Each structure stands twice: as structure tokens, then as C-alpha cells.
Amino acid sequence: MKKVLVAGTTGYLGKYVVQEFKKQGYWTRALARNTAMIESLSEYIDEKFIGKVTDPNSLTGICKDIDIVFSSIGITKQKDGLTYMDVDYQGNLNLLEEAKKEGISKFIYVSVFNAEKMSHLKGIHAKVRFEDELKKSRLNFSIIYPNGFFSDMLEYLQMAKKGRGYVFGSGENKINPIHGEDLAEVCANAVKDDESEIKVGGVDLLTHNEILTTAFESLGKKVKIIKIPIWIRNLFLATLRIFTSVKTYGPLEFFMTVLAMDMIAPTYGKHHLKDFFFENINID
Ligand SMILES: NC(=O)c1ccc[n+]([C@@H]2O[C@H](COP(=O)([O-])OP(=O)(O)OC[C@H]3O[C@@H](n4cnc5c(N)ncnc54)[C@H](OP(=O)(O)O)[C@@H]3O)[C@@H](O)[C@H]2O)c1
Incomplete structure (x- = not known):
């Protein structure tokens, strides 16, 4: 039985990925900063490894006795006071060093769709730097480039x-966001995929107006959309860069950039955003 290390299990995507690997018959080791964070996933985890990337x-x-390493480690919402270079780059590099020592057979890493077009953004720059290290490592690898997750559509x-x-x-502008469960299938299937770079999004290609309309309709509310001119966004971002640290403007800079461009990825999956909104109408 192949053994997989899942790093990122405590996050939105990682929790689906560990379940998918288990479903596909793998033995799983999950990394977490403490046991309590992965208690609810115990049935999908064969061994817990407590540590910090x-x-x-x-x-x-x-990585001892591990065949495949999967990582969805990265800062999405700043909470530790660490930078993207500390976590997305150096944290993943620390994992890669362990993987290299044990000579694993594949490293699967989750980046961001269109990363190459956004490498000037701090968060993406750190990911692209790690991707370069992975490519140089001589390990067999797959880098997944997913579009926005359903979790962000909340x-x-x-x-x-x-x-x-x-x-x-x-x-x-259009985007095809993807559900964590669909993306987890792509991540686990990457073990046997010869493609080293996999771009993927969900099955619904929607404009931001359509996403908002779907959100209002799922709540049974009247649609009210306010359009903010692009120049205001640019001014806001420039001001943020001057007056706040990267920890504050980093996530905002990323979201405000992807909201103002087309993000159309190859489609995969079965989940629809409309259903996801209905399932989550009671979430605060
Ligand atoms: N959300 C999106 O729309 C989207 C789209 C495309 C790509 N991505 C990328 O996909 C990856 C996974 O996203 P996600 O939504 O699943 O993220 P998430 O829910 O925030 O999970 C991130 C994971 O990284 C770990 N992590 C973050 N900071 C850490 C630190 N300082 N030390 C140790 N571990 C740390 C978290 O562990 P703890 O729980 O211990 O903090 C968690 O396991 C990220 O790299 C993200 O940039 C996201």
C-alpha cells in the first residue's frame, strides 16, 4: 500500500485531500501543529505527525517510509504574523528537504491558477520561488494550479x-471556482498523472455579477450590485502598499487582482456554486 504525507490537512483543501487519498486506498500521515486540529479527521488518518513547517x-x-508528499501549506488569511516567504516558500522548502532525504517518489504541491501572470504579487512570488526549488530538486513532481476555491466564494x-x-x-470578468472535494480528486489523481503542471477550475464559468446574483437568489433577496471603478481599486491598493505591511495588504492585493481579470481554467468536477451557496446560507 502506498504511503502519503498530507501537509495542509487543517485547511479547507487539505481536509478533502486526506479523505480522498484514504478513499483511494492510500495509507495517510497528516501533519498538524497540534493533535486537536485534526481530531475530527481521525478516521482518514493512519498516523498524526505533530510539527510546524x-x-x-x-x-x-x-517523510520516513513515505512514497508521496502532498502540500497545500500556504497563508490565505494572515494569522501568525509570518510572511509568505516564511510559510509558502521556506515552510514548503523545509518539507521538500525532508522529502529529498527520504527519496520519495512524488511531491504534489498546490499553487494558484495564473501564478505566472501574478508573480509580482508577494504571495504568489513566494509560491513561484518554491516551485522553482521543486523543479530543481530532481524529484518527480506535480504542481496543481487551481482557480479560486468555493470557500472563498462565501x-x-x-x-x-x-x-x-x-x-x-x-x-x-469571468472565473470558474472549484469545490474542495473536486479539487481533492485532481490532487490525488496527480500521483498517477504524467503532467507535471495541472491547471484546473470548476464546472461553472461565471462573471462576478453572476456569482453575486446567485448569492442573492440563494438567500431569496433582491439583487443589489455596486460597481467600483477600477481606478479606485488601483488607488486603494497603492495606498495600502504605502501605509500597511505586506501582512495586511498581501491577501487583499491578491483578491483585488484576481477579481479584475478573467480566470478561466480547464474544468473538472461535479459541484455547482449555486448548491454550495444553498448549503451555506446559515453560515455566519
Ligand atoms: N483559497 C483559494 O481560493 C485558493 C485558490 C487557489 C490556490 N490556493 C492555495 O491553495 C493552498 C491551500 O488553500 P486553503 O484554502 O486550503 O488554505 P487554508 O485553509 O488557509 O489552509 C492552509 C494550510 O496551511 C497551513 N499554514 C498556514 N500558515 C501556517 C504556518 N504559519 N505554519 C504552519 N502551517 C501553516 C495551515 O495550517 P494551520 O491550520 O495550522 O494554520 C493549513 O493547513 C494555499 O497555498 C492557497 O494559497 C487557494
């Missing part, structure tokens, strides 16, 4: 709950 000493032996539902939704420019 940012502390290389705590990772010693993490922001639209929150806006709709408050009665007003905001879009940049015309709101006609």
Missing part, C-alpha cells in the same frame, strides 16, 4: 446577506 527541527523524520454570500454586493469595473 516553519520549524525544520520539528519535521525530522516526517465572501459573496456574506455581501449578499448584508444587502449589497461589490464588484470591480463592470463585474463581467
